[in-house]
Amino acid sequence: MEFSELLRSEGQSMTLGKGEHVFRQGEGDKSFYYVRSGLLKAFYVSDDGKEFIKSFIVPGDFIGCMTSAYLGGTCAFGLLCLAPTQLDRIPFERLYWHSRADLELAHFFIDRLLQLAMKKERREYEFLCLSAEARYRALVESAPTLLEQVTQNDLARYLGLTPVGLSRIKRRIHGG
Amino acid sequence: MEFSELLRSEGQSMTLGKGEHVFRQGEGDKSFYYVRSGLLKAFYVSDDGKEFIKSFIVPGDFIGCMTSAYLGGTCAFGLLCLAPTQLDRIPFERLYWHSRADLELAHFFIDRLLQLAMKKERREYEFLCLSAEARYRALVESAPTLLEQVTQNDLARYLGLTPVGLSRIKRRIHGG
DNA sequence: ATGGAATTTTAACCTCGGTTAACGCCCCCC
DNA sequence: GGGGGGCGTTAACCGAGGTTAAAATTCCAT
Known part of the structure; x- marks a missing residue:
């Protein structure tokens, strides 16, 4: 199965305006989101109210909070639209479940995760060096x-x- | 297929002493390594000779340079033993290839990558916040x-x- | 045991970026 | 048109950590 097909069958489209939250830090949100259009920021807020931006999310990106969706905790960060945004939402559990039974989807998932890991590795490099x-x-x-x-x-x-x-x-x- | 089985059939055991390099920054190394015992550091060296340690690798960890193994470039960092170390080496291409045809292996790979992504996310958090x-x-x-x-x-x-x-x-x- | 090298600590000085506060600008809404 | 709030810049002061150098300590290897 192709990922786009999974989105069609089990996904849900959303349209959000500038300034709207997709989810907030501390909530539980077990969905993943595919960005069709728009711009978002993923950010932490510290105890004393300071904001730190983890990443900007652009069309074609795929985003969700793994500590909530995969581990079952609460979201470590919040996600907010910086512009009008169209998303496709899918429960992480569905993606994970299908990838256990479908080689094509598993392979798509693996490639996405490899790209994510390389992106985070680069950001680590920049902060470290x-x-x-x-x-x-x-x-x-x-x-x-x-x-x-x-x-x-x-x-x-x-x-x-x-x-x-x-x-x-x-x-x-x-x-x- | 289980990962341990893949290691048995296509992997190669290595024993290295303290101070030995597994690979050096700038080389091409398309293998991934499973750490049986020992301790290693993955590190960058800047143009002016300063060292920055990306991570410490302990038994049970799985490590390789994705930019070399997956993208086909050169290693962005080097890998050095801090103690006598036993590794199982496997060409990344074999792991990737098998995961395209074997659901169990694909699932193992996905779980490993999710864990890696969460680990890197936490390090990003620490540097950022x-x-x-x-x-x-x-x-x-x-x-x-x-x-x-x-x-x-x-x-x-x-x-x-x-x-x-x-x-x-x-x-x-x-x-x- | 002993000599030499690597590691860790300490001190003095300096730089970068944080903090606070003030100011100008732009945009948007009333 | 006028007022308000967010954004960007500037200035003054401060503190965390870098740099350099030297001393103290630990670790090995012969």
């Missing part, structure tokens, strides 16, 4: 279109900085 | 046995600090 300034430079190189879609605030919190810090770095690089 | 001191505290909590097996130097480079910085943090926490 690069300075904040170097992380910003790398992002400008690798995802220039993203810079036009998200605010400076969100960009900073994705890079592990404050907006003030990012503004300073930009001045250092671009302006004299 | 925690200070160096908080990362050290979290490690003391979650992996106390590791602290006895690796040097302070390697621990620091795993936490994204210098040995000097880690020593200072320890004094701040433990000693007055």
